[in-house]
Amino acid sequence: MSQPDFSHDGIRTARGTAFRYLFMLCALLSILTTVAIILTLLVDAVDFFAQVSLVDFLTGTRWSPTNEPIAFGVLPLISGTLVITIGSAMVALPIGLLTAIYLSEYASDRRRAYLKPALEVLAGVPTVVYGYFALVYVTPAIDAILPVDLSTFNALSASIMVGIMIIPMVSSISEDAMSAVPDSLRQASYGLGATKFTVSTSVVVPAALSGIFSSFILALSRAIGETMIVAIAAGQTPRMIDLTDPAGMFLDSIQPMTSAMVQIGTGDIVGQGPAYKSLFAVGLTLFVITFVMNLISELVASRYREVYR
Amino acid sequence: MTNEQMTSSETEPTDDQTAPTPGTDGLADTADSGGETTFDRTLLEARDLSVYYGEERALADVDIEIPEKQVTAVIGPSGCGKSTFLRCINRMNDLVDSARVEGELCFDGKNVYDDDVDPVALRRKIGMVFQSPNPFPKSIRDNVAYGLKVQGKQENVDEKVHTALERAALLDEVEDQLDSSGLDLSGGQQQRLCIARAIAPDPDVILMDEPASALDPVATSKIEDLIEDLAEEYTVVIVTHNMQQAARISDKTAVFLTGGELVEFDDTDKIFENPEHDRVEDYITGKFG
Numbered sequence: 001m002s003q004p005d006f007s008h009d010g011i012r013t014a015r016g017t018a019f020r021y022l023f024m025l026c027a028l029l030s031i032l033t034t035v036a037i038i039l040t041l042l043v044d045a046v047d048f049f050a051q052v053s054l055v056d057f058l059t060g061t062r063w064s065p066t067n068e069p070i071a072f073g074v075l076p077l078i079s080g081t082l083v084i085t086i087g088s089a090m091v092a093l094p095i096g097l098l099t100a101i102y103l104s105e106y107a108s109d110r111r112r113a114y115l116k117p118a119l120e121v122l123a124g125v126p127t128v129v130y131g132y133f134a135l136v137y138v139t140p141a142i143d144a145i146l147p148v149d150l151s152t153f154n155a156l157s158a159s160i161m162v163g164i165m166i167i168p169m170v171s172s173i174s175e176d177a178m179s180a181v182p183d184s185l186r187q188a189s190y191g192l193g194a195t196k197f198t199v200s201t202s203v204v205v206p207a208a209l210s211g212i213f214s215s216f217i218l219a220l221s222r223a224i225g226e227t228m229i230v231a232i233a234a235g236q237t238p239r240m241i242d243l244t245d246p247a248g249m250f251l252d253s254i255q256p257m258t259s260a261m262v263q264i265g266t267g268d269i270v271g272q273g274p275a276y277k278s279l280f281a282v283g284l285t286l287f288v289i290t291f292v293m294n295l296i297s298e299l300v301a302s303r304y305r306e307v308y309r
Numbered sequence: 310m311t312n313e314q315m316t317s318s319e320t321e322p323t324d325d326q327t328a329p330t331p332g333t334d335g336l337a338d339t340a341d342s343g344g345e346t347t348f349d350r351t352l353l354e355a356r357d358l359s360v361y362y363g364e365e366r367a368l369a370d371v372d373i374e375i376p377e378k379q380v381t382a383v384i385g386p387s388g389c390g391k392s393t394f395l396r397c398i399n400r401m402n403d404l405v406d407s408a409r410v411e412g413e414l415c416f417d418g419k420n421v422y423d424d425d426v427d428p429v430a431l432r433r434k435i436g437m438v439f440q441s442p443n444p445f446p447k448s449i450r451d452n453v454a455y456g457l458k459v460q461g462k463q464e465n466v467d468e469k470v471h472t473a474l475e476r477a478a479l480l481d482e483v484e485d486q487l488d489s490s491g492l493d494l495s496g497g498q499q500q501r502l503c504i505a506r507a508i509a510p511d512p513d514v515i516l517m518d519e520p521a522s523a524l525d526p527v528a529t530s531k532i533e534d535l536i537e538d539l540a541e542e543y544t545v546v547i548v549t550h551n552m553q554q555a556a557r558i559s560d561k562t563a564v565f566l567t568g569g570e571l572v573e574f575d576d577t578d579k580i581f582e583n584p585e586h587d588r589v590e591d592y593i594t595g596k597f598g
Contacts, residue, residue, distance in 0.1 A: 108406060109406065182443070184439060184441065184443035185443060185445060185446075186404075187401065187404075187437075187439060187443070188437075188439065188443045188444075188445065188503070188506070189445075189455070189459070190401065190404060190432065191399065191401065191432060191435075191436070191437035191439075191507070192432065192433075192436070192437075192455060192456035192459055192460070192506070192507070192510065193429055193430070193431075193432040193433030193456065193459060193460055193510070194429070194459045195429050198459055202455075202458075202459070203445060206446075206447075207445075207446060
């Protein structure tokens with residue numbers, strides 16, 4: 001009797017190996033691209049800092065890359081980004097959180113099944129649409145309703161639209177975190193005579209806090225990196241802001257880091273001078289800020305994850 | 310009588326004035342009106358109580374009279390509706406979208422399924438302990454004080470927390486760590502913490518849904534001792550799948566069999582020694598279920 005044949009099949013083995021490397025290549029490709037981008041940023045930024053001192057860049061309060069007197073202080077741009085971040089946070093964090101509470105605790109399964117995807121559509125609207133919406137509808141509307149002196153390009157409508165854009169991020173991630181809170185905790189609370197509101201605020205939200213917090217951070221880093229809306233609607237006036245003067249912050253034109261980069265990148269700056277290279281220095285600053293925020297979000301999420309079994 | 314207190318609707322922390330001190334009041338009422346037989350007074354009464362989950366009937370025309378300040382055990386095979394019955398008493402079934410209740414369940418004479426009854430107010434008179442320990446991820450103190458806080462009983466919180474922990478036979482073990490997390494305790498301690506949490510607001514009834522099924526034998530026997538003590542002050546209804554446990558700790562036993570049918574309800578001794586129904590005897594002796 002001959003033994004059964006369990007030997008290797010050359011073609012099958014070769015095909016397995018080929019697929020394995022194909023998949024690995026695809027995974028590597030995205031990592032390599034990221035690394036390449038960071039390297040490019042670094043190399044050009046180093047070039048820039050050979051011509052402009054790092055201290056002047058980080059502490060300067062005037063940004064004027066093309067008009068004399070030339071100045072490369074990044075603080076006005078960071079100010080602009082800060083205004084947009086604060087404004088969009090004031091819109092997105094409360095609305096997003098309350099939406100998440102509604103979806104997780106109040107909405108019936110059926111209603112949640114179509115509300116959540118509908119909300120996520122908001123995240124799929126092209127940002128250029130939000131930008132023109134801010135410029136063409138929101139600004140005139142605010143101007144008509146509020147007795148304030150609003151510039152055509154202003155931080156207010158831009159940050160409202162950025163806020164609306166990031167609501168789904170806050171609500172969706174927060175809702176995931178709340179749905180993950182064990183039902184036994186809700187039952188315990190209901191059993192003690194708590195109302196739905198008390199159950200939501202005293203049990204579910206605290207238990208989901210790490211997820212809620214990381215949704216906030218992720219949404220805000222999205223707001224910091226948002227380009228199109230601010231480039232269209234927020235104006236191009238790099239200026240220092242005064243946190244104690246909200247009207248000054250929001251009613252006038254500003255320039256966040258992202259739209260400064262758009263201006264440099266699409267303007268008629270020629271050659272490899274510091275004005276052009278400043279694009280990469282600002283880009284690197286932006287990258288570091290959002291990277292640190294995402295890192296914080298990861299840390300918070302992993303540190304508090306096991307607390308609720 | 311106590312009917313009105315259940316119908317008040319909101320969470321406002323005004324309950325302190327309006328809420329009676331349950332137990333003592335109930336006892337006094339009975340003593341005034343009914344004479345000396347306070348011991349067997351019926352506190353909970355189901356009449357033709359049925360529960361459906363969608364089309365499926367989980368409880369079928371249950372009639373039962375549960376006496377005050379005794380331990381009533383509810384036993385039966387899995388899926389017989391015993392937990393469903395327990396959750397009817399404090400209307401926890403309301404939280405299940407597909408659940409529908411028919412018939413009456415009277416608490417001290419008041420049908421808790423009447424339109425004017427707010428389940429939130431009802432649950433404040435009924436403590437509940439669940440199958441696996443479910444302390445909040447808060448400190449031991451905050452866990453026990455939670456019900457007091459929710460119900461607006463803000464006076465002497467520390468004192469009430471201590472009393473509740475003492476009654477739950479947990480105080481000695483946790484007295485010097487009240488601020489540490491309730492989740493740091495062992496499973497048995499966590500379950501006693503949940504019992505302390507349930508009795509802290511001083512309800513009239515305590516419902517227990519297989520409270521020892523997730524615990525080891527030592528922790529189980531501690532819980533059992535505790536349940537017998539609790540019956541001095543509270544009406545205890547306990548669901549258990551452990552017949553020895555029911556025999557050890559209960560005064561009355563209700564046997565549910567398949568289809569959500571209450572087959573027999575009597576003194577525990579009678580049920581275990583000489584049940585009326587053959588089906589119950591088969592179940593008790595392990596021939597069925």
